[in-house]
Amino acid sequence: MSAYIASNNRSGARYGFLSLPTLVMPATILLLAFSLVPSAVVILLSFTNYELGMPGLHFVGLGNYSDMVSDHIFWQSVRNTALYVAIVVPGSIFMALLVALLLERRRFMTRFYKVAYFLPVTATLVAMATVWEFILHPTFGLANHLLTSLGWEPVRFLADPNWAMVSLAIIGIWQSVGFNVILFLAGLGSIPREIDEAAALDGADGGLDRFLTVTWPLLGPTTLFVTLTTAVNSLRIFESVTVITQGGPDKSTGVILYSIYLEAFRYFRTGYASALTVAFLAVTVTLILLQMRVSDRKVHY
Amino acid sequence: MCTSVINKKGDTRLISEVENTAIAVNGLVKSFGAHRVLGKIDLKVRRGEFLTLVGPSGCGKSTLLRLIAGLETASEGDISIAGRNVTKAPPKQRDVAMVFQNYALYPHLTVAQNMSVPLRMRRLGRLQRLPLIGSLMPQASEKLASIKTEVEAAATSLAIEHLLARKPAQLSGGQRQRVALGRAIVRKPQVFLLDEPLSNLDAQLRVHMRSELVQLHRRLGVTLIYVTHDQAEAMTMSSRIAVMFAGQILQIGTPDAVYDNPDHLKVAQFISNPGLNTLPLALILGGPRGRQIDDSLGTIAASGSDLTVGFRPEACALAASAAVADLSGRVLLCERFGAEAFIHVLLHGAPAPVIVRVEPSQASVLLPEEVVHIQIDPSKIFVFGQDGTRVRNQRRAAA
Numbered sequence: 001m002s003a004y005i006a007s008n009n010r011s012g013a014r015y016g017f018l019s020l021p022t023l024v025m026p027a028t029i030l031l032l033a034f035s036l037v038p039s040a041v042v043i044l045l046s047f048t049n050y051e052l053g054m055p056g057l058h059f060v061g062l063g064n065y066s067d068m069v070s071d072h073i074f075w076q077s078v079r080n081t082a083l084y085v086a087i088v089v090p091g092s093i094f095m096a097l098l099v100a101l102l103l104e105r106r107r108f109m110t111r112f113y114k115v116a117y118f119l120p121v122t123a124t125l126v127a128m129a130t131v132w133e134f135i136l137h138p139t140f141g142l143a144n145h146l147l148t149s150l151g152w153e154p155v156r157f158l159a160d161p162n163w164a165m166v167s168l169a170i171i172g173i174w175q176s177v178g179f180n181v182i183l184f185l186a187g188l189g190s191i192p193r194e195i196d197e198a199a200a201l202d203g204a205d206g207g208l209d210r211f212l213t214v215t216w217p218l219l220g221p222t223t224l225f226v227t228l229t230t231a232v233n234s235l236r237i238f239e240s241v242t243v244i245t246q247g248g249p250d251k252s253t254g255v256i257l258y259s260i261y262l263e264a265f266r267y268f269r270t271g272y273a274s275a276l277t278v279a280f281l282a283v284t285v286t287l288i289l290l291q292m293r294v295s296d297r298k299v300h301y
Numbered sequence: 302m303c304t305s306v307i308n309k310k311g312d313t314r315l316i317s318e319v320e321n322t323a324i325a326v327n328g329l330v331k332s333f334g335a336h337r338v339l340g341k342i343d344l345k346v347r348r349g350e351f352l353t354l355v356g357p358s359g360c361g362k363s364t365l366l367r368l369i370a371g372l373e374t375a376s377e378g379d380i381s382i383a384g385r386n387v388t389k390a391p392p393k394q395r396d397v398a399m400v401f402q403n404y405a406l407y408p409h410l411t412v413a414q415n416m417s418v419p420l421r422m423r424r425l426g427r428l429q430r431l432p433l434i435g436s437l438m439p440q441a442s443e444k445l446a447s448i449k450t451e452v453e454a455a456a457t458s459l460a461i462e463h464l465l466a467r468k469p470a471q472l473s474g475g476q477r478q479r480v481a482l483g484r485a486i487v488r489k490p491q492v493f494l495l496d497e498p499l500s501n502l503d504a505q506l507r508v509h510m511r512s513e514l515v516q517l518h519r520r521l522g523v524t525l526i527y528v529t530h531d532q533a534e535a536m537t538m539s540s541r542i543a544v545m546f547a548g549q550i551l552q553i554g555t556p557d558a559v560y561d562n563p564d565h566l567k568v569a570q571f572i573s574n575p576g577l578n579t580l581p582l583a584l585i586l587g588g589p590r591g592r593q594i595d596d597s598l599g600t601i602a603a604s605g606s607d608l609t610v611g612f613r614p615e616a617c618a619l620a621a622s623a624a625v626a627d628l629s630g631r632v633l634l635c636e637r638f639g640a641e642a643f644i645h646v647l648l649h650g651a652p653a654p655v656i657v658r659v660e661p662s663q664a665s666v667l668l669p670e671e672v673v674h675i676q677i678d679p680s681k682i683f684v685f686g687q688d689g690t691r692v693r694n695q696r697r698a699a700a
Contacts, residue, residue, distance in 0.1 A: 192403070194403055195405050197399075198405040200372065200391070201397065202419040202422055202484070203423050204422050209430065212430075213422075217410075218408070218409065
């Protein structure tokens with residue numbers, strides 16, 4: 001350690017203008033300006049009754065937070081978001097893994113399928129929402145057409161409070177599968193060929209045996225990363241709610257980010273919205289820390 | 302009566318040959334697209350033999366091994382293992398074990414788990430193999446116990462029993478090598494296939510593992526095919542070596558037979574340390590002892606003018622004077638290895654220097670650019686035709 005510092009001092013002396021603080025400065029400034037200072041401002045605002053456009057503000061302590069805890073709309077948005085995440089994360093990972101495993105074995109048209117699965121990632125949801133509204137339309141939608149032709153009852157996907165969140169989750173899966181397929185394909189590609197071959201010689205040469213012995217364990221790091229990004233992304237569900245359901249019907253699709261948006265930009269209660277944001281931030285950070293800890297313990301062989 | 306006896310004898314000979322053949326490869330061809338990497342390989346590997354496939358990189362030796370393992374499919378020809386045609390069989394039905402160059406251990410499994418994979422896959426039923434609930438299936442615990450015992454026995458025989466709980470990342474290169482060997486021997490296969498298993502080890506460990514592999518082979522008495530590009534490994538370990546070039550086996554025989562009696566210029570060059578001296582035949586016949594050499598080569602010299610002679614550094618020596626020498630030239634370089642020394646001599650009119658093996662005491666008195674005379678042992682000269690094939694002495698062969 002001392003040798004490390006000594007060598008730094010030496011190079012610092014030689015290239016005086018390139019001293020340690022100078023080198024760290026650009027990153028520090030960017031981090032402060034765009035991440036840390038805004039976060040600090042939000043945290044400070046969450047302790048005030050500030051409203052956008054109002055001349056003054058008062059310090060209200062934990063008032064916003066106690067409002068939040070007793071706000072049943074907030075808790076409903078937490079439950080809705082949790083339901084969404086609980087469907088999208090496993091659904092998207094399972095679908096993506098399945099597609100990646102099928103694509104990996106294919107020789108022909110692999111590129112076409114990769115692009116096809118990746119398209120929803122690049123398409124803007126605001127535009128694609130129209131298509132989904134058509135598909136999920138209660139009377140002439142493709143989805144209900146399919147259900148009735150299979151002998152099931154039609155579903156009012158976006159109008160039924162029991163179904164609206166699930167419908168958005170299906171859209172969420174459709175949207176995130178492509179990206180996860182690419183990640184899983186990269187993960188599959190990084191499994192050394194010799195290990196697959198060794199498994200084949202050892203008797204685990206196909207199907208479930210190969211998957212359980214080699215593929216799934218060696219995909220561990222990829223799966224963890226996919227889980228983390230999908231979870232954080234689906235926690236931030238906002239676009240589809242805003243464009244398709246506006247939180248309805250009967251607040252059944254009111255999610256956390258939509259509540260924050262309403263408080264901040266519809267009701268202008270900036271202080272309260274800041275408190276919600278801080279709570280949301282805390283959940284996200286906790287999730288990331290948790291996953292990192294798991295990855296340290298389990299993924300690195 | 303008489304014919305039936307002959308038939309009987311012929312039959313028994315045939316049967317014993319089949320029984321003695323562990324692997325038979327017939328007319329094997331492998332092409333990748335239009336590129337033919339292996340052309341018409343015929344090979345019989347005897348039961349219990351240590352056969353080495355040796356050749357430069359890209360000669361097809363690894364492809365041949367992978368075809369035998371079932372990791373590649375043959376374009377033409379067939380392969381049988383222990384008398385059973387396995388040309389179309391998947392790897393696990395061939396009863397072969399393979400050690401890969403980079404060991405290919407399962408990184409997420411401990412050494413014990415790595416070694417037990419082949420046994421689990423073979424002995425446990427489909428449900429018993431399932432994670433978590435598998436061990437609760439009927440009879441699973443007895444099978445798992447016997448697997449554990451066998452893994453421990455194999456680990457003990459390789460002196461890695463203290464590593465059983467570790468993961469591959471916590472092992473040194475040599476230890477990983479042993480674990481890979483352990484995973485191969487634990488299930489007692491018909492045939493072992495080793496693909497350059499020592500090339501990732503440092504020089505000292507490689508020499509050590511060489512003798513250990515030979516001992517292991519002797520102890521297990523199993524058929525072993527070993528792929529290497531290292532002629533020292535091939536020479537020191539094998540019962541027989543097969544020298545491969547450009548998808549063909551040029552020669553197959555005991556290490557001594559291949560060394561002393563190479564069939565092809567490339568074989569002689571490859572199995573040679575530090576290298577084979579090659580010269581146009583005319584250059585040697587033009588020397589003071591040309592007549593003598595001409596006599597000993599017999600009919601060869603007459604058979605063509607574009608012949609090349611090859612001789613190893615130990616087949617020549619320094620001569621006292623030009624009168625009794627075959628070649629003369631200037632000293633370019635002296636390489637002393639302690640127990641022996643090699644002098645590189647640049648000849649007039651020869652494309653590359655001739656390497657002469659001498660006693661270190663002889664080398665120490667030589668100066669660069671000094672003129673030296675070289676005498677070649679006529680009995681250790683190989684003559685090769687333009688296509689590289691050996692031209693043999695008809696008269697001597699007849700006698």
